Amino acid sequence: MTPAARVQTAIELLDRIIQSAQSKGAPADRILAEWFRNNRFAGSKDRRALRELVYAAIRACGPVPTTGRAAMLRLAEQDELIRAVFDGSKYGPDVLSEDEPVAEDGIAPRWLEERLAKSEIDGVEAEALLDRAPLDIRVNTLKAERATLKLPVEAEPTQAPHGLRIPTGTQVDQWPEWREGKLEIQDTGSQFACLAVGARPGETIIDLCAGGGGKTLALAAAMDNLGKLIATDTDRNRLQALAPRAERAGATNIETRLLNPDREMEVLSDLIGRADAVLIDAPCSGTGTWRRNPEARWRLDNKELARLTELQSRLLNLAAGLVRPGGRLIYVTCSLLDEEGASQFDAFLSRHEDFAASRPDLAVGVSRGQGTRLTPHHDGTDGFFIARAEKS
Ligand SMILES: C[S@@+](CC[C@H](N)C(=O)[O-])C[C@H]1O[C@@H](n2cnc3c(N)ncnc32)[C@H](O)[C@@H]1O
Numbered sequence: 001m002t003p004a005a006r007v008q009t010a011i012e013l014l015d016r017i018i019q020s021a022q023s024k025g026a027p028a029d030r031i032l033a034e035w036f037r038n039n040r041f042a043g044s045k046d047r048r049a050l051r052e053l054v055y056a057a058i059r060a061c062g063p064v065p066t067t068g069r070a071a072m073l074r075l076a077e078q079d080e081l082i083r084a085v086f087d088g089s090k091y092g093p094d095v096l097s098e099d100e101p102v103a104e105d106g107i108a109p110r111w112l113e114e115r116l117a118k119s120e121i122d123g124v125e126a127e128a129l130l131d132r133a134p135l136d137i138r139v140n141t142l143k144a145e146r147a148t149l150k151l152p153v154e155a156e157p158t159q160a161p162h163g164l165r166i167p168t169g170t171q172v173d174q175w176p177e178w179r180e181g182k183l184e185i186q187d188t189g190s191q192f193a194c195l196a197v198g199a200r201p202g203e204t205i206i207d208l209c210a211g212g213g214g215k216t217l218a219l220a221a222a223m224d225n226l227g228k229l230i231a232t233d234t235d236r237n238r239l240q241a242l243a244p245r246a247e248r249a250g251a252t253n254i255e256t257r258l259l260n261p262d263r264e265m266e267v268l269s270d271l272i273g274r275a276d277a278v279l280i281d282a283p284c285s286g287t288g289t290w291r292r293n294p295e296a297r298w299r300l301d302n303k304e305l306a307r308l309t310e311l312q313s314r315l316l317n318l319a320a321g322l323v324r325p326g327g328r329l330i331y332v333t334c335s336l337l338d339e340e341g342a343s344q345f346d347a348f349l350s351r352h353e354d355f356a357a358s359r360p361d362l363a364v365g366v367s368r369g370q371g372t373r374l375t376p377h378h379d380g381t382d383g384f385f386i387a388r389a390e391k392s
Pocket residue numbers: 208209210211212213214215216232233234235238259261262264281282283284311315
């Protein structure tokens with residue numbers, strides 16, 4: 001593909017991505033993967049260039065652009081080489097006309113920028129939300145040790161005790177070490193969220209929003225496979241992904257339970273007041289993970305945010321009933337908005353006088369309300385709010 005054809009194709013892909021974000025359809029990654037599958041003429045260099053162009057254009061725009069062309073023109077303001085291909089050549093974008101609309105720059109749609117600023121995410125903190133994310137792995141202590149694990153690339157230890165940072169773009173899943181379950185791809189912030197649980201061998205721990213089990217696997221390793229680890233979620237597909245991952249990781253103490261939305265307690269009644277720890281890795285706006293999903297900024301609206309905060313509050317209440325006296329509840333979101341973090345947790349504590357905050361002692365983050373907040377700027381991790389409370 002010529003450089004001009006790449007830019008025009010990226011514009012068409014951006015059109016689809018914008019439309020899909022507004023109708024809450026497929027994410028950008030899936031739209032790209034599908035296009036690559038259906039257009040085999042695009043070789044690996046073309047695919048890489050298209051991906052770069054599309055994501056750079058998404059990052060360059062704050063509010064939702066009206067068209068893919070307007071988004072690309074925003075990127076062209078920063079890159080003369082892109083601007084130069086708007087020359088009407090074959091397969092390339094049409095020649096620029098007078099007063100063509102250019103998408104607005106910024107961090108996010110304005111309403112969301114304001115919400116972030118209220119949570120003291122502005123200036124360099126806000127800018128870092130759109131950086132490129134590093135690639136971090138967690139060494140699985142059920143099968144290996146960080147100090148002795150040999151890898152095909154240079155790896156830097158992170159602040160997390162079992163964490164390593166490797167070059168972005170590394171195809172980790174092609175490595176024998178990955179197939180043998182010696183490591184998992186896991187952001188450092190996420191590894192610290194697991195450490196906040198303080199999981200110990202022999203305990204009964206519930207991972208209430210386990211999804212595909214990223215955190216469950218870290219908990220199983222911390223428990224050394226001893227004790228009961230119950231992984232639950234309302235999403236059957238995500239939960240089903242856990243079994244093969246657990247098998248690969250050699251995690252043998254995990255039991256999965258599929259929950260019915262709004263009737264979660266039906267399959268958890270035997271655990272009421274029994275868990276040593278309950279982790280709520282709650283569904284959230286994901287404002288802390290825009291480095292990986294920059295177009296997620298265009299999917300969020302006030303209604304969705306209200307639905308999420310209500311669900312978080314309900315899950316906190318539900319989890320409270322599962323914790324045994326003396327046990328702990330750990331609340332985590334990958335959001336940097338206080339309504340999903342510090343304020344949500346304050347509200348929980350004021351509803352439940354039998355719980356007292358006990359801030360986890362982590363090597364990263366800064367205090368936010370009664371918990372800890374990690375940010376891409378301060379910690380180089382995804383953004384997280386992590387809080388813990390003990391039941392009297
Ligand atoms: C942030 S994700 C969890 C990610 C996962 N813990 C990990 O580390 O890979 C939130 C999860 O909450 C689940 N969820 C949504 N509503 C729920 C509910 N009512 N009860 C339990 N889980 C729910 C979603 O399906 C999603 O998998």
